[in-house]
Amino acid sequence: MKKAEMVIQTSLRKGGTDPIFKIAGQANIQIKKCGPEAVINSTIGALMDDNGELVTFKAVYDTLKALPNALIANYAGLAGQPDYLEKVVEACFRDCKPEGHIRAVATPGGTGAVRHAFCNYTELGDTILITDWHWAAYETIADDNHRKIATFPLYNEAGTFNLAGYKKSVLELLEKQKRVLTVLNTPAHNPTGYTISDDEWKEIKSFITETAQAQPNSKIILLIDLAYIDFAGEGDDARQFMKMITGMPHNVLPLYAFSCSKSYTMYGLRNGAIICVAPTEEIATEFANSCTYSNRGNWSNGTRGAMETITKIYSNEELFNQAMAEQSFYKAILRKRAAAFVEEADKIGLKMVTYRDGFFISLPCDHPKEISDLLMEKNTFVVPLGKGLRFAPCAVSEEKCRRAPQLILQAMKEVGDC
Ligand SMILES: Cc1ncc(COP(=O)(O)O)c(C=O)c1O
The missing domain is CATH 3.40.640.10 (Type I PLP-dependent aspartate aminotransferase-like (Major domain))
Incomplete structure (x- = not known):
């Protein structure tokens, strides 16, 4: 690494955008250009609804917004x-x-x-x-x-x-x-x-x-x-x-x-x-x-308001049940999406590492960056990692989860990586 000018040598950093945020930015440009239906944006590490909007729990945000200002503003x-x-x-x-x-x-x-x-x-x-x-x-x-x-x-x-x-x-x-x-x-x-x-x-x-x-x-x-x-x-x-x-x-x-x-x-x-x-x-x-x-x-x-919100949810049975119902509802959606991806991947022989649950599925390969670049040309945005690709069913509708494996496999074949 080059010599530091003013920061100490061990704090000298490369800078530039985090690669995940960079691909996410490109996905957003394509969504604006071609519309959300045409783009599979599986770069986001947050739960999104089928329209690509961030999921927010009502039990959480109704509680937070109903807190007295002082309980949000104050130090914890x-x-x-x-x-x-x-x-x-x-x-x-x-x-x-x-x-x-x-x-x-x-x-x-x-x-x-x-x-x-x-x-x-x-x-x-x-x-x-x-x-x-x-x-x-x-x-x-x-x-x-x-x-x-x-x-x-x-x-x-x-x-x-x-x-x-x-x-x-x-x-x-x-x-x-x-x-x-x-x-x-x-x-x-x-x-x-x-x-x-x-x-x-x-x-x-x-x-x-x-x-x-x-x-x-x-x-x-x-x-x-x-x-x-x-x-x-x-x-x-x-x-x-x-x-x-x-x-x-x-x-x-x-x-x-x-x-x-x-x-x-x-x-x-x-x-x-x-x-x-x-x-x-x-x-x-x-x-x-x-x-x-x-x-x-x-x-x-x-963050005081965030702590107060959790405290209220766990102190009120009705609110707690509402929060749990929202968690369960979205957990079920996530599972359906992931199951669709896994089923389709198995059907066509797209290799995955063992997936059990959660926001991400990984596909081992030798040329993640090249495959991700190729997929971008097909309006499919998947994060390249050191050991493969990360697909995010948390961010993509079930229909797109079902469509993605074929696109990924095709790109792998074009790169000669499967
Ligand atoms: C594996 C893992 N651990 C911890 C975190 C911590 O997240 P946060 O600091 O937002 O709670 C994340 C967030 O992406 C994660 O993926």
């Missing part, structure tokens, strides 16, 4: 409003609350939670373990905070969780550093839609327990990124694993990055929490103190 407590902190734990675990010393600290979305986990639970220069298919921001958050990233392949040959690869990487890192933080983005992983099954969780837990016992001077931090949880499984199915992730040796700490962005259509309101399920009260208090301090040192308080 540094750790988050106390009643919000209680309710966000409910929103995270619902009926699957694990045993343990649970504490929450409000953060601006799941991003803030990931940041606090990285900075408070790894040393400067440490390497953090993530999956090969991953949300690109993990790398940015790590890099911006002078941490490194190592990856292991998410899938084994059967297309399920690659436990052997996970074990190998955890053990390798523990040989190099005193502590290891692993990020598991599940259920409904971004960008693949993979969900770690309860049986796989059982094996992860046994491995972590044995490793922590064998290496009592090490620290193992399990960061579970739940950004898409409310669009996975039926009822509380996707939360069952949570009851299991506790009762491990005292040198293991499970942390949850909870986000209101997708679950409550609060993307821009920047609301979430980092939650610990600590084995002792001391570890829980230490967690709360360190993450509250980090709030002060980074963004101070969170």
